[in-house]
Amino acid sequence: MSSETMISVNELSKCYMMYDKPEYRLWQMLWRTRKAWSRDFWALRDITFDVRKGETVAVIGRNGSGKSTLLQLICNTLEPTRGNVQVGGKIAALLELGAGFNAEFTGRENIYLNGAILGMEKSEMDARFQSIIDFADIGDFLNQPVKTYSSGMYVRLAFAVAIHCQPEVLIIDEALAVGDFLFQQKCSRFMKEQFSDVTKLLVTHDMAAVANMADRAIVLHQGKLIYDGDPQSAIREYQIVARGGKHVTHIASDKHADNSEKSNEDILKAYAERDWITINEHTLSGSLRARIRKCAYEVDGVSGVGAIGSGQQLVIDFEASIEGHLDQVIVGYQVQDRFGSVIFGENSMSSDFSLPNLDAGTWRFSLMFDWPIVAPGKYAVTLGIGSGYDALSHSIECWAHNVIILDSSSDVDVHGLFNVEISQLTVKESSQ
Known part of the structure; x- marks a missing residue:
C-alpha cells in the first residue's frame, strides 16, 4: 500500500453459511464435511478498490x-472469507x-x-x-x-x-x-x-x-x-x-440523433414500453375538462432514473383525456421543493410554443428542458394543462400534482436555492 493510499481493499469476499432450521447447525457439526446442511450466502464477492x-x-x-x-x-x-484489507x-x-x-x-x-x-x-x-x-x-x-x-x-x-x-x-x-x-x-x-x-x-x-x-x-x-x-x-x-433495471456502466446519449428513419411502428412500440407512472385521480385539480392520466420521463435518455444533476436533460411524456373542445391549449410544469414552494416552472405560451386547438379524445404531450443549478435535495414535478390567451392568467384545466420526484444534485456550490452569476464586479480604493 502506497503512502498516499489509506484504504486498500483487494479481492474481498464474505460468505455466510445459512441454515434453514436451527437444528441443522448441530447436524452440520456432527456430519462435518460428509454432508452439507447449509447453503452459502455471499454478502460480498471479489471487491477491489483503493481510497487515497x-x-x-x-x-x-x-x-x-x-x-x-x-x-x-x-x-x-469481521473476518473476510477471502481477500484482504x-x-x-x-x-x-x-x-x-x-x-x-x-x-x-x-x-x-x-x-x-x-x-x-x-x-x-x-x-x-x-x-x-x-x-x-x-x-x-x-x-x-x-x-x-x-x-x-x-x-x-x-x-x-x-x-x-x-x-x-x-x-x-x-x-x-x-x-x-x-x-x-x-x-x-x-x-x-x-x-x-x-x-x-x-x-x-x-x-x-x-x-x-x-x-x-x-x-x-x-x-x-x-x-x-x-x-x-x-x-x-x-x-x-x-x-x-x-428500480430493478440492469446497471449501465457507460451511458451514451445523443440529444441530436436523427430519428427520421424510425417507422411509426418503432415509435409506437418504444412509447408503449416506457416506464409509465399511472396518475391517481386524487392528485388532480382544476376544472378537469382535461385529465392527465399517466406520465413517463427520461434523464439524459435513461428512463425512470430518480436522480438528476444540473445541466442534464429532462424529457417528460404524458397522456391526457380531454372532454369537449379546448381552444388555445397551454401546457406547462412546476417544480416544487420539499416544503411545497415553487422553485421554477414554465409553460408553452411563455416559451413561445403555439399549440393547436384540441378536440375531445386522448392526446399525447412531450416536453423537454435542462435541469438548472439548484440546491441539492428532493424536488417534485407538477404537470399542467390550461387554455387561454395569457401566459399567467388563463383557465387551469388540470394540474397533476407531484407526479415525479427527483433527487437533485449539483457539481458546483449553490449559495441558496439557486445561483445567479455576478455580471460585473469592480474594486476601487475609497477616497477619504
Whole structure:
C-alpha cells in the first residue's frame, strides 16, 4: 500500500453459511464435511478498490447489497472469507447507533470510554472534553445515562467524540441520517472545513449528500461492485438498479440523433414500453375538462432514473383525456421543493410554443428542458394543462400534482436555492 493510499481493499469476499432450521447447525457439526446442511450466502464477492489520503468516498446501494458488511470488514470487526484489507492510520467508525456506548453510563462517562476505545489517553480527552460537549450540544443530558437519550442525542455525542479523537480515517454508516437538519449541516460543514485531510468513507441513502460531499462513489449491488467513479454517474447507476433495471456502466446519449428513419411502428412500440407512472385521480385539480392520466420521463435518455444533476436533460411524456373542445391549449410544469414552494416552472405560451386547438379524445404531450443549478435535495414535478390567451392568467384545466420526484444534485456550490452569476464586479480604493 502506497503512502498516499489509506484504504486498500483487494479481492474481498464474505460468505455466510445459512441454515434453514436451527437444528441443522448441530447436524452440520456432527456430519462435518460428509454432508452439507447449509447453503452459502455471499454478502460480498471479489471487491477491489483503493481510497487515497484525504479522499471522501461514498458507498451506496440497496438494502442488503453488502455496504455495512464492507465497512465492518474494513474496521476489522469481521473476518473476510477471502481477500484482504489494509488500512493506514487510526480509524474512527460510527457503524451502528450508540456502538461503543454503555447504556448505563452517563454521557460524560461514555466520552471517556469511547476515547479509550479509540486509543486516547485520559489527559488528551480532558483537553478535548469541552469541545466535544460544545459540538454535541446535549445540554443537561450530559450527566444522564445514555439509555435515556433520543436517537439524535446518541449520534450527536458519538459523532462529536469520533471527530475530536483525531482520526486519520473516518467511517460512517448511516449514523448522520438520524441527526436533525441543523446538526447535519454542522457535521457537513465541519468535515469540509476541518477534515479536508482526513480520509472519509460514508454509507448513505441520501443522494444529495453523495453529490455534495463525495469525491468518488462506489455502487454495490447483490454483493458485487458494479460502479466506481464520479458521484453523478454513481447516483445514476444506483437509481437504475434500485428500480430493478440492469446497471449501465457507460451511458451514451445523443440529444441530436436523427430519428427520421424510425417507422411509426418503432415509435409506437418504444412509447408503449416506457416506464409509465399511472396518475391517481386524487392528485388532480382544476376544472378537469382535461385529465392527465399517466406520465413517463427520461434523464439524459435513461428512463425512470430518480436522480438528476444540473445541466442534464429532462424529457417528460404524458397522456391526457380531454372532454369537449379546448381552444388555445397551454401546457406547462412546476417544480416544487420539499416544503411545497415553487422553485421554477414554465409553460408553452411563455416559451413561445403555439399549440393547436384540441378536440375531445386522448392526446399525447412531450416536453423537454435542462435541469438548472439548484440546491441539492428532493424536488417534485407538477404537470399542467390550461387554455387561454395569457401566459399567467388563463383557465387551469388540470394540474397533476407531484407526479415525479427527483433527487437533485449539483457539481458546483449553490449559495441558496439557486445561483445567479455576478455580471460585473469592480474594486476601487475609497477616497477619504
